[in-house]
Structure formats: C-alpha cells, structure tokens
Amino acid sequence: MSEVEISKNITEHRKRKKLTIKELANLTGVTPSLLSQIEKGSANPSINTLKQISSALDVPLFNFFINDDKTESLVVRKDSRKKIMLSKEDSFAYELLTPNLQGSIEFMLMKIPHKKSSSKDLFSHKGEEVAYVMKGSVNLYIMNNVIELNCGDSIKILPHTVHKWENINDCDCEVIFAVTPPSF
Incomplete structure (x- = not known):
C-alpha cells in the first residue's frame, strides 16, 4: 500500500471523528503542519506518529494499511467468513459477519460448543x-x-461491563452480536 492510500485512510478516520487537523494535532502532539503533509501524502509518518494518530482517533493502527477498495463486496458469504478460533482443541469460534472491521460497528457470530465458555475469567x-x-x-x-x-x-451489555459467556448445556449454542465501536 502506498503512502497516498495511508494518508487517505488517516483523513477518512479523522473526518469520521469530526476533527480538524488542528484538533487532531492537539490530541497527538504532532504539529498541524506535519499532519497536513501526511494527509496530502507529501510526508511519510513514522510508526510512532502513526501510533499517536491511531490512539487519538481510537482506531486500530492496522486500519491505516487496509486498502479500502470501492469495489469491495458488501456481502459476506457463509462459506467465506473470517474466523477466529480460540484453540485448535475445541470448536469455539467467532465468525465475522461484516466484510471487515472498518466502520463503527462489528457484527459477529459466536459458536459455543457444549460445556465451553468464551473465556476463563x-x-x-x-x-x-x-x-x-x-x-x-x-x-x-x-x-x-x-x-x-x-x-x-x-x-x-454496556461498555466496560465485565462478562463472559458459558454454555453449560449438552448441545451447542450460537449467539450473534454487534459491538460498537469494534473491539476485535
């Protein structure tokens, strides 16, 4: 991915947060001049600068490196979902029901095998x-x-509320959930 695309992603995330370059500069400690150059693609940000911008915009750093192809399909087919398996030993899994984690919400399917839980604690x-x-x-x-x-x-479930899911039954359980902002 080129710097121009990284700069475009930074600009899009900043605008989604309704921040000016000056406001983002105040949050990051990066000068407005440098931020402007980064967004124009005329300056290459360091990893530390990208981390500061990521933190201030409250988005994962890797989002700056994702190619936002306008032709990307908005459909997620059942057999092509992205899956997160917690371990190879059991079949506990999360499946992403949205095409990616860009945006302000994630939609997931959680499959909990019988006698298993989402976490120990x-x-x-x-x-x-x-x-x-x-x-x-x-x-x-x-x-x-x-x-x-x-x-x-x-x-x-309200933000920052401690919780865990547990299937104590003899048959599998499926839960769909949405989280905003995305947390995976």
Whole structure:
C-alpha cells in the first residue's frame, strides 16, 4: 500500500471523528503542519506518529494499511467468513459477519460448543454490545450476576461491563452480536 492510500485512510478516520487537523494535532502532539503533509501524502509518518494518530482517533493502527477498495463486496458469504478460533482443541469460534472491521460497528457470530465458555475469567471491552441467542441457551456472567438466555432472547451489555459467556448445556449454542465501536 502506498503512502497516498495511508494518508487517505488517516483523513477518512479523522473526518469520521469530526476533527480538524488542528484538533487532531492537539490530541497527538504532532504539529498541524506535519499532519497536513501526511494527509496530502507529501510526508511519510513514522510508526510512532502513526501510533499517536491511531490512539487519538481510537482506531486500530492496522486500519491505516487496509486498502479500502470501492469495489469491495458488501456481502459476506457463509462459506467465506473470517474466523477466529480460540484453540485448535475445541470448536469455539467467532465468525465475522461484516466484510471487515472498518466502520463503527462489528457484527459477529459466536459458536459455543457444549460445556465451553468464551473465556476463563470475566472480561470487558470499551464497546457497547447487543447480543441475540440464535440456537440453544447460554449463561451470561455479567458483573456479579448470572443470566440464563434462551433461544430468541437478547441482551444489551454496556461498555466496560465485565462478562463472559458459558454454555453449560449438552448441545451447542450460537449467539450473534454487534459491538460498537469494534473491539476485535
């Protein structure tokens, strides 16, 4: 990917956050002049500068290196989803239902095999999450509570709320969820 495309991605993320170059400069400690040159493609940012911009815009650094091809398909076919497997030993998996993680929301399918959980400990993320149980039932450990969710139930999980999913049943469970902003 060329610097021009990196600069275009930086500009797009800055505009999505409704920041001026001067406002982004104040957040990053990078001069407005350098930011302007980076966005025009006339200056090559260092990795440290990219990290500062990434942090200020609250987007993963790798988003600057993703080619935003305007012809990219908006359809995700069932057999071509991106998958995250937690281990090779079990079939616990997350499947990305959106074409990529660009944008302000991620949509995922979580497949929880019987007698498995999403993590050993409760965890949290900065995003707000809404989940819907598509198949089976699951226990959601949230804060100091355990909530049983059955097929057809849904729940909203507020940002930074510690939680984990556990399937204590004898059949597999599937949960679809959306998180904004993306956390994977």
